[in-house]
Amino acid sequence: MSTSLFTTPFSRICLSILFVLLLGGITPMQAQDRDVDLTLAGVTQSSVEAHIGFLASDLLRGRDTPSDGLRIAADYIAAHFKRHGVQPILPDGYKQPVRLVNVIPADEGTMKVGDRDFNAPEQFLQVAGADVAIDAKTVFVNYGTEDDFDGARLKGKIAVTRGGVEGSSNVREMFIEGRRKAERAEKAGALVLIELYNSPQTSWTVLQFYLNTPRMALEKGEDKAGFPTFWIEDVGNENLKYLRNHKGKANVETRGAVRENLLSENVVGFVEGTDPELKKEYVVYSAHYDHVGVGAPDAEGDSIYNGTRDNAIGTATVLEAAANIAQNPLRRSALFVLFTGEEKGLLGSEWFVANAPVDLKDIVFNFNSDNAGYNNTEVATVVGLNRTTAGPIITDACKQFGLEAIEDPMPRQNLFDRSDQVNFAKAGIPALMYSLGATSFDEEVMKYYHRPADTPTSVDYEYLFKFTKAYVLAGRRIGDMEERPYWTEGDKYYSAGEELYRP
Ligand SMILES: [Zn+2]
Incomplete structure (x- = not known):
């Protein structure tokens, strides 16, 4: 296919120039521009x-x-x-x-720690993982850093940490660090991770909106639900005081999590x-x-x-x-x-x-x-x-x-x-x-x-x-x-x- 001006029918050029002059109020110099001409010849309103x-x-x-x-x-x-x-x-x-994956979070859940009851999504949210039904002891590992996890005996237990990073209330950082904590907890043999959310930066209602609605993502070759991770609402640090000293068992049950692969x-x-x-x-x-x-x-x-x-x-x-x-x-x-x-x-x-x-x-x-x-x-x-x-x-x-x-x-x-x-x-x-x-x-x-x-x-x-x-x-x-x-x-x-x- 030729790109030369001279292969374009002469009459079409003339017509296009006329169009430009009539419609655009444009100078003849500009109208001679070959690209303008080709645009006008090819693109139609219909x-x-x-x-x-x-x-x-x-x-x-x-x-x-x-x-x-x-x-x-x-x-x-x-x-x-x-x-x-x-x-x-x-x-x-x-x-x-x-390749896409549609993640629908668990829409129902209960958590019982000692004499405290939590319901999802009012008091806690599932951030990652499939449905769970477990009964296990809790172990408090402070901020859940590498050092905090070091030596902690978590096999078959529930890891409980403060939310985010020490000295920061940035929620984005909390998400990123949360994934690392989940990896550490999984490596240590824990069953689930519970983090205590206390950032004043993003309200619990907003978090519910973001975390408790279906979300689509790229599959990226990683087709796993991830390690079960939960956030408990704790802006007043009330639950922190209780959970860090809790020694007994806790029960966590969630239902309704779906992960579907889509194309x-x-x-x-x-x-x-x-x-x-x-x-x-x-x-x-x-x-x-x-x-x-x-x-x-x-x-x-x-x-x-x-x-x-x-x-x-x-x-x-x-x-x-x-x-x-x-x-x-x-x-x-x-x-x-x-x-x-x-x-x-x-x-x-x-x-x-x-x-x-x-x-x-x-x-x-x-x-x-x-x-x-x-x-x-x-x-x-x-x-x-x-x-x-x-x-x-x-x-x-x-x-x-x-x-x-x-x-x-x-x-x-x-x-x-x-x-x-x-x-x-x-x-x-x-x-x-x-x-x-x-x-x-x-x-x-x-x-x-x-x-x-x-x-x-x-x-x-x-x-x-x-x-x-x-x-x-x-x-x-x-x-x-x-x-x-x-x-x-x-x-x-x-x-x-x-x-x-x-x-
Ligand atoms: Zn749009």
């Missing part, structure tokens, strides 16, 4: 509408991970790739299996670059195609969370870029990746980065397209716009279609680290998040964000069309950049990049 109408239809029931609706969406994406000459790069075609898919397409050298470099054009499924009904009784803004439109931008770039390839190679499981905790992208079909150091950029909603149809919100050298290209591409690219207006929301691009950034790969124009999370955005109202009939397609064209144009230009894009100096992920790309 194809954007068609993608969204299908992906966000009620039939797909909100594309939960994993679900039949999501599998149908994956087939739709793969069919689109095939139809447009986007190649598979994975051994088995377009789909990359993502979902990323969908991955490939277009080889045209430049003999630059084609060894890959730009990843990505979006998550999952949403949150079916949930609580709204006032009208609608319970399908269609996920039009989040993220059928992001998926549509990548599908349009894929068809467009396959038709007229760029100097660099392109990977088009639609992630599963974003809504479950960025799982598809985490899996992809850990199991990428090419060397991570050959991926030079991640152009991720993800959305909450919009409240300004004159802008595109680009989270990370000023963080890489690709920023000016995106600004220009937006301007070409009458949009202003703005940097994240809500830095305190930490949006950059809340979508799939962060998994690339952590690995060092320059990345950003291209989003619909939101200047704040106001009522207009929240009216649709993760709600049944986010339907295909509730969006402004003229705006979405401009938004998609700007993505495709920017994507084309990034793939053709003379110098590969990079983090701006001083960025949080700059050193991760230095580490990854070190020769």
Whole structure:
């Protein structure tokens, strides 16, 4: 396939230029830009509408991970790739299996220590492990450090420790250290570990919410429930005083813990670059195609969370870029990746980065397209716009279609680290998040964000069309950049990049 301008039918160029002049109010100089021309020739408003109408239809029931609706969406994406000459790069075609595990914590439990009774989840929570039913003596091992465990006789017993690390009330640290304590307890032959939670940092109610709800994670080859670990509520240190001196037996019983292995898919397409050298470099054009499924009904009784803004439109931008770039390839190679499981905790992208079909150091950029909603149809919100050298290209591409690219207006929301691009950034790969124009999370955005109202009939397609064209144009230009894009100096992920790309 030729990439020369001269193979494009003359009449089509003229027509496109006319379009640009009529619609964009753009100077003839800019209109001669070949990438603008190719974008206009390939991307149509009806194809954007068609993608969204299908992906966000009620039939797909909100594309939960994993679900039949999501599998149908994956087939739709793969069919689109095939139809447009986007190649598979994975051994088995377009789909990359993502192995997940769904962890449902025990929903019932009782604990009896001496004359004290505890119930789950009111007074204690199971942090890890399958259901248990044990009767054993307790042994207090202070903070549960290596030294504390040293010499303690725990075989067949219940290890009891203070929560966390001495001198810290950080809950994150408590989780991390808790896992080490569990390893030590298991090694010492204990049956279970009980930690006394006394951090004022996170309330017990919040902990219940986090720990007592089903959670999905990557299987990561480790398919075990883990060592049974419990946290007892003890902000007043009342239970500590009692348990550290308790010598007798304790009884612990929990019921309802489930661990199920699940399978979902990323969908991955490939277009080889045209430049003999630059084609060894890959730009990843990505979006998550999952949403949150079916949930609580709204006032009208609608319970399908269609996920039009989040993220059928992001998926549509990548599908349009894929068809467009396959038709007229760029100097660099392109990977088009639609992630599963974003809504479950960025799982598809985490899996992809850990199991990428090419060397991570050959991926030079991640152009991720993800959305909450919009409240300004004159802008595109680009989270990370000023963080890489690709920023000016995106600004220009937006301007070409009458949009202003703005940097994240809500830095305190930490949006950059809340979508799939962060998994690339952590690995060092320059990345950003291209989003619909939101200047704040106001009522207009929240009216649709993760709600049944986010339907295909509730969006402004003229705006979405401009938004998609700007993505495709920017994507084309990034793939053709003379110098590969990079983090701006001083960025949080700059050193991760230095580490990854070190020769
Ligand atoms: Zn979402």
